[in-house]
Amino acid sequence: SQTIHQWPATLVQPVGSPLSLECTVEGTSNPNLYWYRQAAGRGLQLLFYSVGIGQISSEVPQNLSASRPQDRQFILSSKKLLLSDSGFYLCAWSVGGSGYEQYFGPGTRLTVT
Amino acid sequence: QKEVEQDPGPLSVPEGAIVSLNCTYSNSAFQYFMWYRQYSRKGPELLMYTYSSGNKEDGRFTAQVDKSSKYISLFIRDSQPSDSATYLCAMSAPGGYNKLIFGAGTRLAVHP
Numbered sequence: 001s002q003t004i005h006q007w008p009a010t011l012v013q014p015v016g017s018p019l020s021l022e023c024t025v026e027g028t029s030n031p032n033l034y035w036y037r038q039a040a041g042r043g044l045q046l047l048f049y050s051v052g053i054g055q056i057s058s059e060v061p062q063n064l065s066a067s068r069p070q071d072r073q074f075i076l077s078s079k080k081l082l083l084s085d086s087g088f089y090l091c092a093w094s095v096g097g098s099g100y101e102q103y104f105g106p107g108t109r110l111t112v113t
Numbered sequence: 114q115k116e117v118e119q120d121p122g123p124l125s126v127p128e129g130a131i132v133s134l135n136c137t138y139s140n141s142a143f144q145y146f147m148w149y150r151q152y153s154r155k156g157p158e159l160l161m162y163t164y165s166s167g168n169k170e171d172g173r174f175t176a177q178v179d180k181s182s183k184y185i186s187l188f189i190r191d192s193q194p195s196d197s198a199t200y201l202c203a204m205s206a207p208g209g210y211n212k213l214i215f216g217a218g219t220r221l222a223v224h225p
Contacts, residue, residue, distance in 0.1 A: 106156045
């Protein structure tokens with residue numbers, strides 16, 4: 001069966017510090033991968049998606065970037081965090097090609113102070 | 114106008130009640146519809162997935178899609194306190210990278 005991991009689970013970072021969040025998927029090959037942010041009491045905002053290694057598309061231009069160095073690894077980064085980057089970050093995967101259902105990881109709660 | 118509208122609630126019901134959660138949408142190209150359940154401080158969990166109009170049942174949960182009205186529903190029978198969570202609807206149009214458009218979520222509380 002497929003499993004998706006995210007770490008760290010929680011993170012408190014000062015403004016201006018760098019960020020690296022990691023997501024890995026097990027039990028599937030060539031998945032589509034997604035990064036979402038969920039602000040308190042709000043819906044999910046798609047940040048980035050990837051259909052293959054090295055292929056990243058951005059939905060919302062902002063202070064974040066994403067990379068996919070391996071087939072089942074997706075990384076969300078920032079060089080300098082802003083207060084507005086605080087939120088609940090979720091990684092998701094779907095079957096590459098025809099899979100519309102997305103499966104989410106446990107999330108990383110980021111607080112920028 | 115948002116592509117997907119969902120009443121944020123909160124919705125409070127007694128244990129054993131039938132719960133109806135709803136979303137409306139504006140994009141007639143949507144063909145794939147999902148319901149997710151999200152417990153506090155956890156990632157969303159896929160509950161139901163339907164394609165095209167009609168009903169789909171899974172245990173106490175029934176998903177209903179009415180494409181002519183651009184309206185989807187999730188019914189929960191015999192609701193339990195463990196059903197207390199936020200329920201998110203999501204939908205997608207064919208093609209592209211399978212992008213999902215989410216509703217804002219409805220918070221449900223089931224009282225013992």
